[in-house]
Amino acid sequence: MSVIRVEIEGAASRAEAIRREADEPHSELVRFGAEKPLRLDAGVDLSPFQIAYKTYGTLNAERSNAILVCHALTGDQYLIGEHPATGKPGWWETMVGPGKPIDTERFFVICPNVLGSCMGTTGPASKTAGGEPYGLSLPLVTIGDMVRAQAMLLDHLGIESLLCATGGSMGGMQALQWAASYPKRVFAALPIACAARHSAQNIAFHEVGRQAVMADPDWRNGRYLIEGTSPRRGLAVARMAAHITYLSDSALHRKFGRELQDRKALTFGFDADFQVESYLRHQGSIFVERFDANSYLYITRAMDYFDLAADYGGVLANAFRGAKTRICVVSFTSDWLFPTSDARQIVHALNAAGASVSFAEIVTDKGHDAFLLEEPELFEIVRGFLKAAARARGLKAKG
Amino acid sequence: MSVIRVEIEGAASRAEAIRREADEPHSELVRFGAEKPLRLDAGVDLSPFQIAYKTYGTLNAERSNAILVCHALTGDQYLIGEHPATGKPGWWETMVGPGKPIDTERFFVICPNVLGSCMGTTGPASKTAGGEPYGLSLPLVTIGDMVRAQAMLLDHLGIESLLCATGGSMGGMQALQWAASYPKRVFAALPIACAARHSAQNIAFHEVGRQAVMADPDWRNGRYLIEGTSPRRGLAVARMAAHITYLSDSALHRKFGRELQDRKALTFGFDADFQVESYLRHQGSIFVERFDANSYLYITRAMDYFDLAADYGGVLANAFRGAKTRICVVSFTSDWLFPTSDARQIVHALNAAGASVSFAEIVTDKGHDAFLLEEPELFEIVRGFLKAAARARGLKAKG
CATH class of the missing domain: 1.10.1740.110 (Rna Polymerase Sigma Factor; Chain: A)
Structure with missing residues (x-):
């Protein structure tokens, strides 16, 4: 594998910037070669492949303050600051940054672009060895594949265990998948506005x-x-x-x-x-x-295929059996894409598995997108949950 | 105007049957010529134009037992029996027919294809005087225009006053418009699963x-x-x-x-x-x-434009002020297209206008389409409401 950092300067147009961003992202990049294939749920190996990611804040000496932020369907690794392709603010400016609920003065935040996307991580627009874009010849990827790729990224970064995995919508699905697949590698998980399986309507x-x-x-x-x-x-x-x-x-x-x-x-x-x-x-x-x-x-398609219980004999609680990860599940009253009933299913399963779980339903009329918006109660919950997790893990209190 | 009846036999294919149906519907047809233009809300006259319609049952000697059924977005005049173009049952087989809640042994049921549609009534696929289809050269039509055209149909049929105007979804909008535009021509109205204005989400x-x-x-x-x-x-x-x-x-x-x-x-x-x-x-x-x-x-577009209050100074109650029409509003608990809150707005306005109004919210998980489906509580309400209206109007009880 190799690590590259590329800066894009003076792209001719926004479209050009996006094209170049896909090839040479304005972020860190790790390439996994033939020696490190990714075994996909589709039953085939993906190799080579690459992950583009951004980090914010500083990893502490104990490597115990890392928070993985997983993005939603059309999100990317640009949490804060000007987006290199669109020129707009990052998608979680409200949540991440110095003094923000996910405080980059205290935590080391990692945000990878998901597998299948188009902002630097391998996806259908990536080129094959033959030099042409994959298009539909790329095998289908799943939420589980995305998370396995992220685990390889953490290995590469030398992070054995995350303080927390979090995200909203498909990001929340990934956080849940982390708790199920790598219970020893996530001290805490904070899935927001998501479900353990995609509904028929969705x-x-x-x-x-x-x-x-x-x-x-x-x-x-x-x-x-x-x-x-x-x-x-x-x-x-x-x-x-x-x-x-x-x-x-x-x-x-x-x-x-x-x-x-x-x-x-x-x-x-x-x-x-x-x-x-x-x-x-x-x-x-x-x-x-x-x-x-x-x-x-x-x-x-990855979201449609997501059905965490299906991988555990149809019993969602089995996905979390024996896990020590502390989990906080958040839903929004007006979210009809991932309604509170979906969140309750997760909470019931976690309780059935004897996991450490808390649950917050936030009253708002902003719908599913509330996790991206100014939602003070959400900020308080995230801040409080991370503070408690950090304390439980023995992190020093912020200066 | 002229009246024509055409039967389609042995159409080569379903598509052909539909094409022919549009030109020569398997139903009654009334054509309004230059002497009877339809003044559209868009501010222009439509002339000539035609309405295709079906009737079921028999008009009584007093001409007091007519029920106008207004269809929804993609519905048509074929309430019951085999549809001449698709070969499928009519869209309201559950509700209309001998012994059914809208009992064709007692009532004379009229169902016109709405203006702008494609089953015989003038719409964008109809031909202009030049022989080419209108396409987008047809002026936009509104729910008000549809209802004014229906009033001309009633004139043609010699029906001064309906026993009831009813329908679900856009059909309910038309029933409401009838109560507002022609209060003396509708003894009762039964709008189902609709709203007095189309919401932003819709x-x-x-x-x-x-x-x-x-x-x-x-x-x-x-x-x-x-x-x-x-x-x-x-x-x-x-x-x-x-x-x-x-x-x-x-x-x-x-x-x-x-x-x-x-x-x-x-x-x-x-x-x-x-x-x-x-x-x-x-x-x-x-x-x-x-x-x-x-x-x-x-x-x-006609549905989007529907905002009954807007035509009455922004106060919905004014649409029904002084009206003697007895109205029953029906909603379904799981209808998120026209939720019960929309129905309540209508009911509040009717109450504010001192109208005779009843309201039923039916508990069902079938969603908006519940009005088309097997919904016994709906059948009872329609049967009971029509029976009471018929009695109040002095109709003889069914043999």
């Missing part, structure tokens, strides 16, 4: 998104990078549909209601009369600038 | 569907009928997304859960591994066989 929404991408003639059976096209329209529709599920009915009503967009009356046409239409179209169009369509297929 | 879902259609290159800016293409893929994606909203999370879980489709293990590919995926794809593919893509755009 699979249905993902399938709509995939069908939208695949219906775009420019998708070219996944070979669009080779053929010089881009399934932008299909991917934008997929993002629009998904975006509705990240919010709540009441949040949409509060933000937009039936307010008109830059006009005083209905136009009796198919333009975006309503602000909510304009907002959705915007979400679709900015997304296709930053994300690879095949990665969207792969990662939604 | 507009958002419709916008996703429209964008999916418009993203299909075969849509050709709405000129696909002229250019000999068909935006099947886009329309199928739109239907899939919408279909999820017609069900409930728990219904999907009960029906499909994470069950696999004709296989014993995950295939680690993008085929429809899960039954819910296979089901959704099927829903998409059968829909494009029977529905016109531009009609889908027009009718979703």
Whole structure:
């Protein structure tokens, strides 16, 4: 394996920056060669492969203050600071940084780009040995595969055991998978707004998104990078549909209601009369600038396949049997993608397994995306849980 | 105006049957000529235009037993019996027929295809005087326009006043519009699973569907009928997304859960591994066989534009002020497209207007589509409400 650090300067355009970012990420990169293949759940070895990641803060001498942050479907390793490709703030500015709940003055934060994604870690846009992008020839990856790859990253970093694994949505699935797969390597886990298995309704929404991408003639059976096209329209529709599920009915009503967009009356046409239409179209169009369509297929599929109990004889409690990891599960009242009932299933299983578990349901109208937003109660819970975990692990209190 | 009756026999294929059905419906047809234009909310006159409709049962001598059934987005005039184009049962077999809650042995049931649709009533697939389909040159239509056209149909049929106007979803919107626009022409109204205005979330879902259609290159800016293409893929994606909203999370879980489709293990590919995926794809593919893509755009837009209070100074109660129509509002607990809170808004406004109103929230896990399904409590409510309305209007009890 080798470690590389590359900086991107003065990329000609945002699209160019994204293309270059995928090849040469503005982050740390570790490549695993033929001697370290990744055995995938699909039953094949992935080799070589690489993980792009960012770290924030400083690893202490005892190597006991590392927190792994796992990102969601379309997230990446850029937690804080200006995103090198989009120029926007990182996706967890509210949560991570000096003095923030995940305090980078105290903790060493690692955020890897997941397997199958498009920000430097191996995914369908990565090139094979032959020099062409994988496209659909990349084997399907699972949440379990993502986590096994992350464990190899920790080996590479010389971190035997994490203080905590956390994340929201698919990031929470990974945190749960960590607690199940590597109970001795995670002192604590903090899964937020997630489930131990993807529901039929959520699979249905993902399938709509995939069908939208695949219906775009420019998708070219996944070979669009080779053929010089881009399934932008299909991917934008997929993002629009998904975006509705990240919010709540009441949040949409509060933000937009039936307010008109830059006009005083209905136009009796198919333009975006309503602000909510304009907002959705915007979400679709900015997304296709930053994300690879095949990665969207792969990662939604990984979430659909997630069913932690299935790997443990159908009994979720067995996934956590005997584990010493202390776990805090968080849900949001208005999250209808991963409702509190999903969180309760996890909590019941953890209790049945005799695990150390706490549970918080946060009252908010912000929907699933609440974990990304200004949500003071969430901040208090994360801060308190990490403080207690650090104390229990014998970390020195912050200066 | 003129009245025509045409039967379709031995159509070469289902698609052909649908095409012919649009031109020459297997139902009654009334054409309004230049002397009877329809003034649209868009501010222009539609002329000529036609309404296709079906009737069931017999109009009594007093012309006092007519019930108008208004259909939903993709419904049509074929309430019961074999659908002439699809060969399937009518969409309200559970509710309408001899001895059924809407009893055709007692009541004269009229079901018109709505303006903008594609089953015989004038819509974007109808031909202009020049002989080409309207496409997007048809002005946008509203729920108000649909109801004004229906009032012209009643004039044509010689029915001064309905015993009841009813329907679910967009059909319920029309029933409400009837009570607001023609209070003296509806003795009773029974809106089911609807709202007095379309919510931001519902507009958002419709916008996703429209964008999916418009993203299909075969849509050709709405000129696909002229250019000999068909935006099947886009329309199928739109239907899939919408279909999820017609069900409930728990219904999907009960029906499909994470069950696999004709296989014993995950295939680690993008085929429809899960039954819910296979089901959704099927829903998409059968829909494009029977529905016109531009009609889908027009009718979703009509629903988005629906905001009954807006036409009455922003106060919904004003829409019903002084009305003598007796109204029963019905909602379903698991309907998240038109949740009970929407129904309550209607009920509050009706109460504020001093109207005669009753309200039933039916406990079911079937979601929005419950109004189309076997729902005994709904049957009892409809039967009881119509019986009471008939008695109050002095109809003879059923032999």
